Amino acid sequence: VKPVFDPHNIEPELLQEISYDALVWCSLHGLVVGDRNSQRSGKVPGVGMVHAPVSLLPMSFPSSHWKQACEVAPIFNELVDRVSLDGKFLQESLSRTKKVDAFTSRLLDIHSKMLEMNKKEDIRLGLHRSDYMLDEQTKLLLQIELNTISSSFPGLSCLVSELHRMLLHQFREQLSLDPQRIPKNDAVNGFAEALAKAWSEYNNPRAVIMVVVQPEERNMYDQHWLSTVLKERHHVRTIRKTLAEINAGGELLPDGKLLVAGEAVAVIYFRAGYTPTDYPSELEWRARLLMEQSSAIKCPSISYHLAGTKKIQQELAKPNVLERFLDNKDDVAKVRRCFAGLWSLDDSKIIKDAIERPELYVMKPQREGGGNNIYDDDVKENLLRLQQSGNEEEAAYILMQRIFPAVSPAVLLRDGITYKDQSVSELGVYGAYLRNKTNVIINDHCGYLMRTKVSSSNEGGVAAGFAVLDSIYLV
Numbered sequence: 239v240k241p242v243f244d245p246h247n248i249e250p251e252l253l254q255e256i257s258y259d260a261l262v263w264c265s266l267h268g269l270v271v272g273d274r275n276s277q278r279s280g281k282v283p284g285v286g287m288v289h290a291p292v293s294l295l296p297m298s299f300p301s302s303h304w305k306q307a308c309e310v311a312p313i314f315n316e317l318v319d320r321v322s323l324d325g326k327f328l329q330e331s332l333s334r335t336k337k338v339d340a341f342t343s344r345l346l347d348i349h350s351k352m353l354e355m356n357k358k359e360d361i362r363l364g365l366h367r368s369d370y371m372l373d374e375q376t377k378l379l380l381q382i383e384l385n386t387i388s389s390s391f392p393g394l395s396c397l398v399s400e401l402h403r404m405l406l407h408q409f410r411e412q413l414s415l416d417p418q419r420i421p422k423n424d425a426v427n428g429f430a431e432a433l434a435k436a437w438s439e440y441n442n443p444r445a446v447i448m449v450v451v452q453p454e455e456r457n458m459y460d461q462h463w464l465s466t467v468l469k470e471r472h473h474v475r476t477i478r479k480t481l482a483e484i485n486a487g488g489e490l491l492p493d494g495k496l497l498v499a500g501e502a503v504a505v506i507y508f509r510a511g512y513t514p515t516d517y518p519s520e521l522e523w524r525a526r527l528l529m530e531q532s533s534a535i536k537c538p539s540i541s542y543h544l545a546g547t548k549k550i551q552q553e554l555a556k557p558n559v560l561e562r563f564l565d566n567k568d569d570v571a572k573v574r575r576c577f578a579g580l581w582s583l584d585d586s587k588i589i590k591d592a593i594e595r596p597e598l599y600v601m602k603p604q605r606e607g608g609g610n611n612i613y614d615d616d617v618k619e620n621l622l623r624l625q626q627s628g629n630e631e632e633a634a635y636i637l638m639q640r641i642f643p644a645v646s647p648a649v650l651l652r653d654g655i656t657y658k659d660q661s662v663s664e665l666g667v668y669g670a671y672l673r674n675k676t677n678v679i680i681n682d683h684c685g686y687l688m689r690t691k692v693s694s695s696n697e698g699g700v701a702a703g704f705a706v707l708d709s710i711y712l713v
């Protein structure tokens with residue numbers, strides 16, 4: 239996509255003025271995160287806050303691809319649900335990963351226990367985010383990954399769209415950009431509504447929604463935005479607990495109800511538990527198992543969590559696999575169109591090519607949260623090392639076609655400082671899904687997360703410190 243205008247051409251005085259107003263707006267409207275430089279900022283709300291890293295102005299994005307990403311979201315929701323019901327498919331697809339990846343192995347153990355118990359989840363809630371990059375050469379919108387656990391920024395992303403709309407309005411004479419071209423971002427309301435509806439399906443007016451959090455969380459304001467909407471609009475109370483606290487204060491009643499610190503829990507919303515460091519001891523794993531055994535609605539359940547792994551993404555991309563889970567041929571085609579090339583490391587033809595042309599591939603371990611992928615010469619080195627070692631460690635990785643999005647000039651704001659740089663962007667579209675037995679209560683896309691990063695950096699996460707929050711300007 240060619241930028242509609244080049245933000246690098248904005249006169250220095252004007253740039254200063256826009257940046258200043260943006261920083262004020264962020265501070266006044268809660269577009270904030272905990273400051274890394276402040277020790278207590280991840281523990282105590284209101285202490286050590288800093289504006290979220292943002293792009294100063296929205297990034298242009300083609301309407302057609304935006305529409306495509308929204309349209310396919312409900313199909314991905316359905317797909318996750320269908321895959322989650324096929325316990326055998328999950329166990330078999332991940333069986334080699336299990337041998338070499340201790341974290342995935344623990345998740346699979348919990349999943350096996352649930353299969354043995356014949357545990358049924360009648361009410362299923364998915365709050366997903368499917369991330370895409372637009373490949374410049376082919377003009378294809380290609381999926382990077384599908385997050386089924388702890389999808390970040392439903393709260394702050396809405397605010398970025400508002401910030402940008404405000405700036406375009408305020409500086410319309412100077413910028414000549416139309417604020418209406420930034421699509422409305424309703425992620426926080428969509429997620430809160432889905433959580434609230436799940437809560438009412440559980441049908442215990444005294445029960446709470448429990449947000450599972452990390453002991454230190456600098457993205458707490460994004461989470462608090464959801465809790466605030468739940469409280470103010472839906473009159474549903476949330477509590478925040480770490481895995482360690484859930485282990486210490488959790489209790490499973492004989493009928494399956496979960497109590498934590500004496501409170502009945504209707505819905506468990508995970509904003510922790512997606513990465514091995516969230517489980518420093520057996521206690522955290524005990525908490526995860528306890529929750530899974532309960533009748534509380536888990537967002538995600540262990541099956542939804544596993545359905546979002548990269549190995550499953552790669553399995554679904556194999557010929558004739560989607561057809562097992564989606565009944566409608568058009569749906570299959572729409573989903574397949576978003577798939578980039580995906581391979582396991584037992585495909586010798588691809589391995590050979592990836593060693594010769596490593597810049598065309600990304601090697602991905604089974605990890606969430608950003609900052610774990612392998613690029614360029616490291617792909618080659620790692621593949622050669624794995625070939626020589628001859629053990630099964632290769633099963634811990636998948637290979638993905640490298641996507642080359644267009645590079646555009648951007649102005650990024652971080653710690654109150656304005657940076658001009660060349661950038662690439664990744665669009666995430668949120669999806670909400672709620673069903674009770676055969677009744678699908680919600681299946682929709684809801685809002686988006688645009689992230690922009692310096693084009694020389696390979697990694698992409700905002701939480702991991704690589705990217706900034708952005709919005710889209712439809713062209």
Ligand code: GSH
Nearest residue numbers: 388389390457509606607699700701
């Ligand atoms: N614990 C943090 C939170 O709850 O916001 C971070 C969770 C996290 O890293 N989530 C990943 C994500 O959406 C998915 S597993 N990352 C987006 C980003 O950081 O840019």
